[in-house]
Amino acid sequence: MSDFISANLKKLKDNKIPNPEIDLRILLNYSRCCENEIIFSNFKREQIDIKKFNSLLKRRILREPISKIINRKSFWKDEFYVNKFVLDPRPETEGIIEESIKIFNDKKAHFKILDIGTGSGAIAISLAREFENAEIVAIDISEDAIKVANNNIITKNLDERIQLKKTSFENIKDNFDLIVSNPPYLTQNEIKNISDEIRNFEPLLALYGGDDGLDFYQAFSKQINKNLKKGGYLILEIGESQLSDCREIFRDSGLKFIKKEQDLQKKDRIMIFSKL
Ligand SMILES: C[S@@+](CC[C@H](N)C(=O)[O-])C[C@H]1O[C@@H](n2cnc3c(N)ncnc32)[C@H](O)[C@@H]1O
Numbered sequence: 001m002s003d004f005i006s007a008n009l010k011k012l013k014d015n016k017i018p019n020p021e022i023d024l025r026i027l028l029n030y031s032r033c034c035e036n037e038i039i040f041s042n043f044k045r046e047q048i049d050i051k052k053f054n055s056l057l058k059r060r061i062l063r064e065p066i067s068k069i070i071n072r073k074s075f076w077k078d079e080f081y082v083n084k085f086v087l088d089p090r091p092e093t094e095g096i097i098e099e100s101i102k103i104f105n106d107k108k109a110h111f112k113i114l115d116i117g118t119g120s121g122a123i124a125i126s127l128a129r130e131f132e133n134a135e136i137v138a139i140d141i142s143e144d145a146i147k148v149a150n151n152n153i154i155t156k157n158l159d160e161r162i163q164l165k166k167t168s169f170e171n172i173k174d175n176f177d178l179i180v181s182n183p184p185y186l187t188q189n190e191i192k193n194i195s196d197e198i199r200n201f202e203p204l205l206a207l208y209g210g211d212d213g214l215d216f217y218q219a220f221s222k223q224i225n226k227n228l229k230k231g232g233y234l235i236l237e238i239g240e241s242q243l244s245d246c247r248e249i250f251r252d253s254g255l256k257f258i259k260k261e262q263d264l265q266k267k268d269r270i271m272i273f274s275k276l
Helices: 004-013 018-032 050-061 066-070 089-104 123-132 141-153 186-190 196-201 216-220 243-251
Strands: 073-075 078-080 111-116 135-140 160-166 176-181 228-237 256-262 267-274
Touching: 004 018, 004 050, 018 050, 018 066, 050 066, 066 073, 073 089, 073 123, 078 123, 089 123, 089 176, 089 228, 089 256, 089 267, 111 123, 123 135, 123 141, 123 160, 135 141, 141 160, 216 243, 243 267
Parallel strands: 111 135, 111 176, 135 160, 176 228
Antiparallel strands: 073 078, 228 267, 256 267
């Protein structure tokens, strides 16, 4: 391994950056000025723009997530543009796509989907790809997030399929067969304890769900009957200890709790309800 690689790996390790080898390789490739993929074993300094590399490395040492540095994050079957104005789409959220596919197993079905708090657009775009005839509305209150979602929707040629709106859920009058949401759900306490990577580089608007984290679920449950068609489904992401509260909140709105799914850490993460 070259001295350059060893020295920079050491910098990442000394700063307690997790997965330093993976990150270094990504940063080298992101600052490369040659065509071929850079690997440690045959690395030569002239393969990269040193000034660019040093500035990227500095950002990583300041704990900026790799995804925000390279403006890319993988989700489901795609890669998405991301920046500091949107939450990085996360693997646990893919449960929403998996469960939608299990419920609506006819991939050619014509039906209407609402994605509340679309952020990067990852959920709406993944559903549009899975269900080629679905009509999709994706909303967010953040103007900056809407710009990011719009960028992703256009890059993936889905602007005819996904209607993007800068608005809050309270303004949605239409009704849908499937409503999905990964809303802000962290409690006041959880917000106090989040890592610097999240605190400094993810938008608070995407995270904070009020004192007990339940603000969105409580407010949306009051209008769910207006927006969800009879026989329709609601699929939500929740915080790890919100299962019983959310069950009660939507039961009070007359929805039937179908099931929950856990994430890879065995935490309750996805809830599915239906309207009888
Ligand atoms: C946890 S992020 C989810 C982003 C994306 N759907 C994902 O799963 O990666 C929540 C999003 O909800 C948006 N949001 C917060 N309050 C909202 C509201 N009242 N109406 C619509 N969107 C809202 C935030 O701006 C943020 O983009």
